Amino acid sequence: MDYLQIKGVKSLNGTIKISGAKNASLPLIAMTILAKNKVKIKNLPQVADIKTLLKLLSNLGATCEMQNDAMEVDTSTLTQTKATYDIVKTMRASILVLGPILSRFGHCEVSLPGGCAIGQRPIDLHLKALEQMGAKINIEAGYVQANAPKGLKGCDIIFDKITVTGTANIVMAAALAKGVTTITNAAREPEVVQLCEILNANGVKIEGIGSASLKIHGTNGKLIDIDEFSIIPDRIEAGTYLCAAAITKSTLTLENVEPSHLGAVIAKLEEMGCKFSIAPQTMTIHPAKTLKPIKIITQEYPGFPTDMQAQFLALATQANGTSIIEERLFENRFMHVSELQRMGANITLSGNIATVVGKTKLSGTDVMATDLRASSALVLAALVADGITNVHRIYHLDRGYDSLEKKLENVGAKIKRLQE
Numbered sequence: 001m002d003y004l005q006i007k008g009v010k011s012l013n014g015t016i017k018i019s020g021a022k023n024a025s026l027p028l029i030a031m032t033i034l035a036k037n038k039v040k041i042k043n044l045p046q047v048a049d050i051k052t053l054l055k056l057l058s059n060l061g062a063t064c065e066m067q068n069d070a071m072e073v074d075t076s077t078l079t080q081t082k083a084t085y086d087i088v089k090t091m092r093a094s095i096l097v098l099g100p101i102l103s104r105f106g107h108c109e110v111s112l113p114g115g116c117a118i119g120q121r122p123i124d125l126h127l128k129a130l131e132q133m134g135a136k137i138n139i140e141a142g143y144v145q146a147n148a149p150k151g152l153k154g155c156d157i158i159f160d161k162i163t164v165t166g167t168a169n170i171v172m173a174a175a176l177a178k179g180v181t182t183i184t185n186a187a188r189e190p191e192v193v194q195l196c197e198i199l200n201a202n203g204v205k206i207e208g209i210g211s212a213s214l215k216i217h218g219t220n221g222k223l224i225d226i227d228e229f230s231i232i233p234d235r236i237e238a239g240t241y242l243c244a245a246a247i248t249k250s251t252l253t254l255e256n257v258e259p260s261h262l263g264a265v266i267a268k269l270e271e272m273g274c275k276f277s278i279a280p281q282t283m284t285i286h287p288a289k290t291l292k293p294i295k296i297i298t299q300e301y302p303g304f305p306t307d308m309q310a311q312f313l314a315l316a317t318q319a320n321g322t323s324i325i326e327e328r329l330f331e332n333r334f335m336h337v338s339e340l341q342r343m344g345a346n347i348t349l350s351g352n353i354a355t356v357v358g359k360t361k362l363s364g365t366d367v368m369a370t371d372l373r374a375s376s377a378l379v380l381a382a383l384v385a386d387g388i389t390n391v392h393r394i395y396h397l398d399r400g401y402d403s404l405e406k407k408l409e410n411v412g413a414k415i416k417r418l419q420e
């Protein structure tokens with residue numbers, strides 16, 4: 001198994017190119033199930049989760065081939081409608097094929113994703129909405145069996161909680177449904193917005209894009225032609241590198257970034273004393289001389305993203321004073337805390353609130369990644385720790401960060417990928 005060996009540095013310097021967004025790529029790859037043509041997707045990030053979903057589509061009979069810098073996905077040869085446990089267990093976002101497959105074929109079997117490190121992560125809201133659209137759903141032997149032999153019917157859906165992949169799933173199910181579907185309390189993440197924009201540009205009229213109330217006009221079973229598109233930049237990858245600059249007191253420039261997707265993250269870094277020069281598609285962070293402590297509560301977009309909570313917790317160990325970080329979306333998203341404490345961080349947990357007393361000196365040691373964003377928090381801490389840190393189980397990191405060690409090495413980090 002690979003691990004990262006990181007030596008604490010004085011500072012970083014230079015430019016990092018941001019890759020396409022993992023969490024936009026996943027629903028957009030699933031969306032190709034609604035297409036009658038070969039769909040060209042540009043700017044896909046080279047991360048494990050994308051490879052997993054493309055493998056799932058190939059297992060179902062689709063073909064996915066790289067043509068120059070675009071992935072070409074042809075689902076016209078898709079014949080299977082069962083997403084098996086072996087793939088789904090490695091990536092819960094596989095549930096994103098449920099809506100499109102059910103809408104196109106009238107039946108679908110998807111293994112229940114099961115929980116994951118950060119929480120139970122049920123899919124009850126996805127299933128309840130599909131039932132409202134006329135699907136018969138039952139759970140048997142760990143599989144969701146969904147049937148809608150006469151196709152799905154548009155209806156009014158109100159989500160009890162805001163769910164990102166739940167919204168994406170229902171938007172895609174509604175795309176081929178008969179009639180109009182409204183979604184109230186829809187997720188507004190930029191990744192959901194891009195899915196709606198692409199569908200809307202290719203024959204599925206969607207109103208309210210970017211708002212919490214969507215209206216989707218279904219094609220009544222007609223597959224759509226989807227023009228080539230490019231994935232939006234990954235705002236969480238970008239936010240992670242902004243934290244790398246802030247924690248090492250470095251000036252870094254990010255390219256291929258969408259600053260407007262980072263409002264809450266930029267605001268918090270400014271509160272901590274950082275400054276920014278912002279232009280279309282690029283931004284430069286100017287670090288604070290001394291970081292101020294911060295209060296964070298994670299929320300759905302456009303609030304502070306839960307996917308940036310671990311990174312800011314690592315950053316808060318270097319702030320002068322006490323920071324309070326509250327995780328409101330997931331019940332178990334503080335597993336990075338014990339590893340940071342082993343590096344010397346002064347953090348106490350009470351329920352879903354972490355209190356971080358800074359500034360603490362961190363010492364390099366062996367640490368273990370537990371989930372995707374926790375692993376990036378450990379990398380950030382290692383960048384400023386005294387001595388060498390070995391971050392183990394970085395298969396978690398490889399799920400969502402494209403060439404992280406290369407990107408950091410290019411701006412001066414002392415970081416190497418080694419084999420256990």
Ligand code: EPZ
Nearest residue numbers: 023093121122123124125126161162163164165307329372
């Ligand atoms: C998406 O997960 C992201 N993943 C997550 O990013 C992100 O943390 C999360 O949204 C929140 O922003 C992808 O987009 C692939 P949710 P998702 O459904 O859709 C509860 C990363 O690091 N809920 O918005 O699975 C759920 O338990 C990953 O890239 C239900 O109760 O999250 C949670 O408490 C980690 N029933 C809350 O809603 C449901 O049917 C938000 O979950 C669905 C969700």
